Amino acid sequence: FKMVSRAVGGLVSLVTGGASGLGRATVERLVRNGSRVVMFDLPSSDGEKVAKELGENNCVFCPGDVTSTEDVSAALDVAKSKFGKLDVTVNCAGIGIAVRTYNMHKKKLHPLDQFERVLDVNVCGTFNVIRLSAQMMNQNDISERQEKGVIINTASVAAYEGQIGQAAYSASKGAIVGMTLPIARDLSVCSIRVMTIAPGLFETPLLGSLPEKVKNELGKQAPFPQRLGHPDEYAQLVQTIIENQMLNGEVIRLDGAIRMQP
Template sequence: MEINGTSAIVVGGTGGLGQATVRRLHGAGAKVVVADVADDKGRVLEEELGVRYVRTDAGDEASVSAVIAEAESLGPLRISVDCHGGPAGGGRLVGKDGSPMSLDAFKTTIESYLTSSFNVMRLAAAAIAQQDPLEEGGRGVIVNTASVAAFEGQIGQLPYSAAKGGIVGMTLVAARDLSPLGIRVVTIAPGTILTPAYGKAGDQLEAYWGPQVPFPQRMGRPEEYAALAQSIVENDYLNGEVIRLDGALRFPPK
């Protein structure tokens, strides 16, 4: 699919993965709308790149509908990339004091990652479905973000692993659901990605995780996520797949 001349939404677009994706899609000619809750960073991107920023709660229907409407005002919406963040949550299923994990904490993590991703996907899909079909009937593509924790979550990651595992589980079903509409669905499952959000702690994380990655022996870069997202958009035969981006890393138990 040709990116130039389309509009795109990037949910979580001010973060490390999202901002790199915004820059990549913008550079390829898309009219990008940045959806996030970090207003200061969003305004900086607006001024620097000329993209649009819309404050967006990924779990709220009206909020996501507003960012979609903004994108549709710029051109045919054919691209949705969702890499929004949220609270990590966690802890052991049964704590050292014998108490069970908090049900509310589990629900919060599921809502933040899984339910919000579903909300963005369903609304974006409905909007993309209204676009004119391109060659071979394609209308657009949805890129979701899981994590390698969906496959080998570490001790204390149960809520996060469950949420990201849910995104993995939705991928093929969503692709099948949307196939009559010419909409593809692909999920990226990143490993350890070094983003600016880590700040000074980034050096310590690199020293810890880098040697554990088979090759290349370093943490991933946001630009590598963005490059993969662009490839997914442009390659019409990528559909219904979950792609690990992890340098062959497999998480140990802890």
């Protein structure tokens, strides 16, 4: 058996949540390495601006919501009509809240609609993108490595060590971890691989707005390296997963050995 290297050059990718943070770093790395990308994010995002910077021949922005079948289908149609196919899907879209299950000091319950919203976007939205992407990838001709596509999802270390106030977020990320293997098994007959990355603390817009001192303190929670992760380190792992065919049905923690405290 001779391993054929699969560089990302020439591939067509869909990245959800692609206008900022981990998603944006992924879009930029894929384009830099010769992939053409459909960037999917909310209409209120910087998607249009980011796509212009990267060049319309390399990247096109499709506004929409991951929970909408129509919106995701429209983005996939653009991938097909503009670039001819879909090889890779990276799910970076997600939301989070910080609410206690029951706040005894304020005598306040966790609003159920907020819990449902986080699960709807993070779990149902991710699954919606997976199922529609798989349908399109299955139309691909089999590659030289007998493969039709790769799907990469984003969980979090919160799936394992959720902190106070993270019941909804941890439940949603735990669900993404839990569905990785069964979906990989489901799609194995289509020659499609499915992987999940569980990042630790990364320098994203969510943490980027914090004072430098606070960010440094957060970074020191990781044994080594004692810093926040760089979004391009996430994107680098995305590229590695695309290139290494034996990575399938697994969750990779990308966290500097951090184990979150309560």
